[in-house]
Amino acid sequence: xxxxALGLIFLIRLISAEGEGVTPEALVxxxxxxxxxxxxxxxxxxxxxxxxxxxxxAVIALALMPFAAVGTAWNWLPWTIAAGVLCVLPPRVxxxxxxxxxxxxxxxxxxxxxxxxxxxxxxxxxxxxxxIIFGLYxxxxxxxxxxxxxxxxxxxxxxxERLRLDGELREVVGGELRTISELLTRADVARAAExxxxxxxxxxxxxxxxxxxxxxxxxxxxxxxxxxxxxLLAVLILQAGKAAVNIGxxxxxxxLWVIPAVPLLAAIVTLYMLPPSRFRLALLALLSVPPAWPGxxxxxxxxxxxxxxxxxxxxVLTWMRPPRSWxxxxxxxxxxxxxxxxxxxxxxxxxxxxxxISDVILxxxxxxxxxLGELVVLLDRARRDLAQAAVNAERIRIARDxxxxxGFSLSAVALRGELAxxxxxxxxxxxxAETATLIEIVERSRAELxxxxxxxxxxxxxxxxxxxxxxxxxxxxxxxxRVETGTLPVAVDTALAAMLRESVTNVLRHSxxxxxxxxxxxxxxxxxxxxVVNDGAATAAAPRPGSGLKxxxxxSGGRLSAGPRPGGCFEMVAEFSDPAGLGGDADGVDPVAxxxxxxx
Numbered sequence: 311x312x313x314x315a316l317g318l319i320f321l322i323r324l325i326s327a328e329g330e331g332v333t334p335e336a337l338v339x340x341x342x343x344x345x346x347x348x349x350x351x352x353x354x355x356x357x358x359x360x361x362x363x364x365x366x367x368a369v370i371a372l373a374l375m376p377f378a379a380v381g382t383a384w385n386w387l388p389w390t391i392a393a394g395v396l397c398v399l400p401p402r403v404x405x406x407x408x409x410x411x412x413x414x415x416x417x418x419x420x421x422x423x424x425x426x427x428x429x430x431x432x433x434x435x436x437x438x439x440x441x442i443i444f445g446l447y448x449x450x451x452x453x454x455x456x457x458x459x460x461x462x463x464x465x466x467x468x469x470x471e472r473l474r475l476d477g478e479l480r481e482v483v484g485g486e487l488r489t490i491s492e493l494l495t496r497a498d499v500a501r502a503a504e505x506x507x508x509x510x511x512x513x514x515x516x517x518x519x520x521x522x523x524x525x526x527x528x529x530x531x532x533x534x535x536x537x538x539x540x541x542l543l544a545v546l547i548l549q550a551g552k553a554a555v556n557i558g559x560x561x562x563x564x565x566l567w568v569i570p571a572v573p574l575l576a577a578i579v580t581l582y583m584l585p586p587s588r589f590r591l592a593l594l595a596l597l598s599v600p601p602a603w604p605g606x607x608x609x610x611x612x613x614x615x616x617x618x619x620x621x622x623x624x625x626v627l628t629w630m631r632p633p634r635s636w637x638x639x640x641x642x643x644x645x646x647x648x649x650x651x652x653x654x655x656x657x658x659x660x661x662x663x664x665x666x667i668s669d670v671i672l673x674x675x676x677x678x679x680x681x682l683g684e685l686v687v688l689l690d691r692a693r694r695d696l697a698q699a700a701v702n703a704e705r706i707r708i709a710r711d712x713x714x715x716x717g718f719s720l721s722a723v724a725l726r727g728e729l730a731x732x733x734x735x736x737x738x739x740x741x742x743a744e745t746a747t748l749i750e751i752v753e754r755s756r757a758e759l760x761x762x763x764x765x766x767x768x769x770x771x772x773x774x775x776x777x778x779x780x781x782x783x784x785x786x787x788x789x790x791x792r793v794e795t796g797t798l799p800v801a802v803d804t805a806l807a808a809m810l811r812e813s814v815t816n817v818l819r820h821s822x823x824x825x826x827x828x829x830x831x832x833x834x835x836x837x838x839x840x841x842v843v844n845d846g847a848a849t850a851a852a853p854r855p856g857s858g859l860k861x862x863x864x865x866s867g868g869r870l871s872a873g874p875r876p877g878g879c880f881e882m883v884a885e886f887s888d889p890a891g892l893g894g895d896a897d898g899v900d901p902v903a904x905x906x907x908x909x910x
Contacts, residue, residue, distance in 0.1 A: 311678040312351065312446040315671065319439050320344065322667040323387065329660030342372035343390035350397055351447055362398050369394040387432060388415055392440025397447050412437055427559040434548040441548075442675055445541030449682035452537075456689040467697035468704045475520075475708055476760075483513060483716070483759055490723060491752045494745050499734065502748070503727025510720040513712050520709035538683035539583065545675055546582055549617055550575040556614040563611040571612065574601060578618055582676075586629040598622045603645070607653050616649060620669035624676025643669070711762040715769070718811040719755040721818060722777060723748055726784040747780070769807035771798065775828065778814045782826050785818055787844070791828040795838055802886055805868060806830060806840055813842040813882045821880060822846035833885075840884045847880030 327337055346368040350357075357365070373391050388411055395407045415436055419429020486509040493502035554575055558568035574597060581594050598618055606613035619642070626638050646669060650662050657665070730744035761768065775791050782789035798806070810828065817823050823844040830840050872882040 311674070311682065312443070312450050315442055315446055315674055315678065316348070316351070318667060318671045318674065319389070319442070322664055322671065323389075325660050325663050325667065329658060329664065336376055339372075339376040340386075342375060343369045343394075346372065347390050347394055350394060351443070366394045366398045386418075387436050387439075389436040389439035389443075392436055393443040393447075396440060396444035408440065411440075425559070427555050430555050431552060434552045438545050438548050441541055441544050442671070445538065445675075446678055446682070448537055449679070449686060452686045453682065453689060456686060456693055464693075464696040464700040468700040471701045471704050472708075475705070479516075479708075479712075479759060479762070482516075483509065483712075484756060486512070487752055487756045487759065491749060491756075494727075494749045494752065497734075497742075497745060499727050499741070499745055499748075500731040503724050503731060506720045506723040506727060510717060510724065513716055513720065517709040517713045520705045520712075535683045535687060538679040542676065542679045543579070543583055545672075546579045546621065549621070549672065550579055553614050553617040556617070557611040560611045560614065563609070567609055567611045571615070574615075575618070578621075582621060582625065586625070588629070591625055591629050594622055594625060599645070603649050606649070610653065613649065613653070616646065616665070617668075619646060620672025621676055623669055624673035627673060627677045628680045639673070708762055715758050715762060715808070715811070716755055718777075718781075718815050719751055719758070721815055722751055722781040722784075723755075725781055725818070726751075729784045751777070768800070769804045769811070771803045771807045771810070771830070774807040774810050775830075778810055778828065781814060782817070782823075787817070787823050787826050789826040789828065791830075793830045795830055795832045798838065802838055805886065806838065806884075809840055809868070809884045810842070813840075816882075817842065817844045835887075837885050837887045841881060843875065843879055843881045845877070845879050847874055847878055 323340070324337070327340060332340070346365040350362060350365050350369070370391050373388055376386070392408055392411050395411065396404045398404075399407065412433055415433050416429060419432055422429075486505065490502050490505050490509065493499075493505060554568055554572055557563075557571045558565045578594060578597050581590050581597070584590055598615065599622070601612050602615040602619070603613070605615075623639050623642055626635050626642070630638070643666070646666065647662075650657060650665075726744055726748055730741045730748065733741035733744065771793070775793060779789050779791055810830075814826075817826055821844055823846040826842065826844040828840075828842050830838070832838055868884050868886045870882070870884050873880070875881045
């Protein structure tokens, strides 16, 4: 859109200069500022500030050079300086300089003795062209920036949520774990076991809250709609001003005709700034077309209202859908061509071409400002939606990791703590050994809590197998394990350890097991297989989709099958068909060393 508008402005300026009889030397010189201006607009992020300032200096110097070469015998229009100043310099400097350029343009016309209509035309034309290029440039930059930073906002939002939850969990859960550790250190095993059960219940409640919560942040206002509307309003006012001046200063016509024209132009400008509708479009057509033609037959000065015609074409293109919009625009261009001949006098061909290209530029401005403004809003909304999704996904991941990782450890502390408490009088030596083991489990749980909020959980399968056997034994379950896998990738080792934790927790919570067999083997095709079989499965239930064991399998790239077996047994089988391919980020936010136990 920017390059199309720039090309059209180049074209209309060349045609206008040709129509004014500008010499070939001056015509070539007027094209001097174009290359550095194109360089400024083409690579806005790649040029260093010094280079951009140097290019702006080149634009200014080349725009003024024709004065030294051909004097005033050329159609001087400093729109390139206006556009360059606005696009390169910061706003607090750019806008005063832009105003200074407009003042200098006005002063030049006044000192040269030009009539008011001539120097006002130069002032408004330079301002309109500069504002069009700046508006499209700024909106295009917003689109590019939002697209580039789309994932960055999601990453930052996720990190903020992770830090917030980290502080919350360290204060609440971390404090409970410290309390359990202190109780075990003082050999108050019974209270430690009771606290572990209470903490486990609190963790499950917290996990449920995290899953259910959906945080929403108020969207900060973005500048694109306001910028687009301000630029469009400025162009509308300047163009309406040109039309009013042309009506008041048309040779041979009564200047008082400008009095009814001013409120008409004000109404047209106001309608363009209101929300689009077919009624407003019809009203704009009624106010724009009939007063100019056939009104131009009655009052020749009113034919100058054609200057607003391009905006109507842009409104049709923006507010209506093809092919109806294209048909209406074709009819409007045809009607404009009729205006060149009826009523007379007939303008020159360069002026005809300039008038038609002006319509195209103004139509393109309305369409581009509207569409780019809408695109920026949509991209910003999508970027915030992605950030919101990342935050919610992080809450769900932490909720599930709390359940899957800490749940097992606290269950182990509760079960083995109760066992140690019963052994205090009968077998003090074994009770002290159990207590020392429980302290190690609690300290490991504190480290795992930090890894949950850090998003980098690392579990060891060998350690989990030993812990599973010890916890099952503490619960009175006769358990044995067989591990025949050899060395496993870190991701697979972590995933299997997590699956084993959850499956053993389910055995303890959902069955009256007396025996449990754990087998971890590598299949002939290379797949790794975990099987957990327990008896007493009368109350056991298959895992719900998306939670527990099945959720772990989905999030770690494995396949799960679970269900009752003959003889009142229950079996859970998890397989990883491509162990070497596992790993990466389960949340799509950042790379991790092992398998994250979060929801995708």
